[in-house]
Amino acid sequence: MANVELKRPPGAGGLYLKAAIGMTPLAGNRKKELPDTVFSLAPKAVDVDKLSGFCRVTEHTLTGTLPPVYFNVLAFPLHMALLTSNGFPFPVIGLVHVQNKIEQSRPADVSEEIGLQVSATNLRPHAKGRQFDVITEARVGDELVSKATSTYLRIGGGGDKSLADDKSAGVDYSTLPQVSEWRLAGDLGRRYASVSGDRNPIHMHDLTAKAFGFPKAIAHGMWTKARALAAIDNKLPDAFTADAAFKRPILLPSKVTFGVAERADGLDFTVRNAKKGTPHLDGSIVNG
Amino acid sequence: MPAKAPRPVWVIGGNRIPFVRSNGPYSHASNQDMFTAAVDGLADRYGLAGEPVGDFAGGAVLKFARELNLSREVVLGSKLAPETPAFDVGQACGTGLEAAILIANKIALGQIDSGIAGGTDTTSDAPIELNEDLRQTLMDVNRIKDPKKQAFTLLKKFRPGMVKPEIPVNREARTGLSMGEHTAITAKEWNITREDQDQLTFESHQKLAAAWDSGWQDDLVSPYLGVEVDGNLRADTSMEKLAKLKPVFGGKDGTMTAANSTPLSDGASAVLLGTEEWAKERGLTPRARFVDAETAAIDYIVKQEGLLLAPVYAVPRMLERNGLKLQDFDFYEIHEAFAAQTLATLKAWEDPAFCKSRLGLAKPLGSIDRSKLNVKGGSLAAAHPFAATGGRIVANLAKLLEEKGSGRGLISICAAGGQGVVAILER
Structure with a gap:
């Protein structure tokens, strides 16, 4: 090694x-x-x-x-x-x-x-x-x-x-109650790039994103996960596992909804397109 | 329904983040960030994570319009259970202590068994507003329905000077004088010397430094953003160093300097109050009883009272109600907004003519044993993030009384607008 x-x-x-x-x-x-x-x-x-x-x-x-x-x-x-x-x-x-x-x-x-x-x-x-x-x-x-x-x-x-993917297994994230609506600005990719260092062209401008096959600039997946974890910050214990699957990219600007439901040992959450309900991110917290 | 007797209220403990000077290590922290950090530290210390408390009162002197529900937002972002109700309090520098009074009263009346009171202030992340003329113009334009007329009116009314933003200033709305300028008048009226002011300042730093060195602050403060000790503390200052500073208020011959006045600063604090039963159920040891409080206001405009001398009026009223003399205390926690205001307060209580004509007392309240004043340092050393000072002082005094075993302490805090908030703690 x-x-x-x-x-x-x-x-x-x-x-x-x-x-x-x-x-x-x-x-x-x-x-x-x-x-x-x-x-x-x-x-x-x-x-x-x-x-x-x-x-x-x-x-x-x-x-x-x-x-x-x-x-x-x-x-x-x-x-x-x-x-x-x-x-x-x-x-x-x-x-x-x-x-x-x-x-x-x-x-x-x-x-x-x-x-x-x-x-x-x-x-x-x-x-x-x-x-x-x-x-x-x-x-x-x-x-x-x-x-x-x-x-x-x-x-x-x-x-x-x-x-x-085995569709029959696990949580049906589409049924989580949608509790918040987030309006994501067109410059979100640039703003997250400036604080994370991740200046991947697909996040920066519509033109640079188009060069890589996206119709518009897309939000960073890790921004979406960080924003979701911020929304449930007060529910996180000291030790936990936070898993998230990135589904469809968020084309900016966008309006998305945040869904969440508590379980005995943690919670499930999802970020979805506000209009279509299609998933951007499905995630779960397991305490301990 | 039979009337219920008020219940004893206990200060169980407190927590604050180290206070620092403006535009220093907390430059990018908001009121909400700092207050949440102070409350999380309190939750850690007293096992409140996930626990609802009866009520939460807090505030900030300088806050943004978007922070209208600041205290509730702090609860929601903190380790406390989201089922904790919260409300905002605003009484200038009296905010923190007034919040504690409100929570204590609710507990005394049996409405709640526990509560948290606190405050936060930042002068680094201060609300800069749109120019007032521009704001009014935009509001007027917004009221016009026709978009063409809207644009025309905006162009007609707009002046280049309107781009200058409104920066919050530490100035009394009705006199146009800053708090320092007001206190310079008080200092002159009461003949408060430069040397006396510097001496109080020097002692404040010495006592706070000793409190930090001995570990006394360890269960009162939790570190924040890598800061572990109050940033304004100058343990190595001396009377010689203090004497060299130029006056900042009161003109060339002024006696007030940047050292014997509190600096603009950032910080937050919170105190936990409750009944003895509530504390014991959780294995917590209450520190001191929150016995009584009084708020006074004076006419500093037409009657030309000293702007920051309202506590001089509040204290005798509270003493009389409790059958106490000014000398019946083991500790005096008098907020040092300025050394001159602290010393003028003490002098006013000693002055027979003032006590007779202004306070209507046959005899002056008399002097206090100065060795009992701000024994762990005061705001001159710790600094004074406006709404956070009350929580710092209540937690300090409760700990002093617990250590002593039994005794009584007086809190006195002056506030803008000619107001004073005072309280008694006992054990």
Whole structure:
């Protein structure tokens, strides 16, 4: 196993340049397997100004506790370094973020130094192509406070149609009571980009989104998850698992509804298109 | 229906975030952010997570129009159960203490068994408003139905000067004088010397520094955004250093400086009140009883009373009702908005002529034992995020009385608009 430690987060602009090069034949040879490299950032204090910007855009209260999705923001340069590393099996542009699961063991305070490790694992077939997981581990000292598993899909070869979603199983998110309506502004992608560093062109402008096959700029999936977790912030215990499946992209601007229902051991939530009721995100919290 | 006797009300404890100077570490924190952090710390300390309390009262002096339901929004974003009702209180710098009085009264009357009172203020994230002329023009234009006429009227009425925003100022609406300017008049009237003001300031810093050093603040404050100690505290200040500062109010010969006046600051505080039974059911030890309170207001305009001297009037009324003398207290928590206002308050109670002509008393209230005044430091050292000061003082005094075992404490807080809020705690 190889280790790469980033001394400081690289600028996202350069990373997307690298990502763009990755779409061309200049990318070099792509390997068949995921790299076993672990990308890490040494323990570092959280910048309160940046955190407050994230809290504003995702509507979290700035209590000094790091929002669950914030580790993803802190680790974003590592995600990009991993996904654009030489020989990575897939070009980063074109990967679809289909699932994000956060397992938090305790809340971290802004005064704590957070160390981060990112790696890729579990390359496997999906009904529409192949999928793999990006694991993000956040530690205070040696203590693992948050582990996130982001699943990415590369549409295309290597698919296995027998793996199509089993519609009969699990929660029917469409039946959750819709309790709030959120009006998402046309510049939401740019606003979240400025606080998360994720300047993927599909979120920035209609024109750049069109270049990648979207009719309009789309909201970041992790914004949607962060906003949903902010809405149920006072229901989250110290330790929990927050799983979310990203369904259809939110085309900006948009009006969406937020649905939620409590269970004995947590709750289920969903973000849906206000007009059509089609799902953007289905998620669940499991306490403990 | 038989009348019910009032029940004893206890201060169970309090929590605040460290207070810091304006435009410092809390620059990007809103009133709601800070208040929620203070309440979450209180919930952690007293096991209130997921628990409803009877009522929640709080406020902020400087707040946005969108914060009209600030206290309720704080509850909904906090660890408290969302079934906790909440309401906003506004009485300038008296807000925090007045909120505690309202909660205490509800508990005393048997309407609730527990409640939280507090306050928050930020001068860093202050509401800057649209220019008043522009706002009125836009409202007028909005009332016109024809869109063409609307545009025409807007163009006709618009003046370039209208883009200048309204920035909130610390100024009395009816006199146009700032609070410092008002207090400079009081300082002159009562001959409060620069040296006395600096001495009070120096002692305030020394006492607060000692309270932090000895760990006394540990169960009263929870860190926020990486800040662990009050940012305004200057443990190393000296009379020499204080003497070097130039006056900021009262002109060239003024006695008031940036040190012996409280700075603009950011912070939040909350106190938990309840009956003894409610506390015991939860394994909590109440600290001190909230015995009585009084609010006074004075005519600082035509009668030219000192703007911040209303507590001078409130205290004798409360003493008389309780059959007490000014000297019957073990602790005095007098809010130090300015050293001059604190010292003028004490001098007024000592002055036979003032007590007779203004307070209608045959004898002056007399002097207090100064060693019992603000023994863990006051607002000059801790700073004064307006609505957060009441909660800081109530929690401080309750802890002092619990430590002493038995005794009595007086709280006195002056507020804008010529008002004063005072209270008695006992154990």
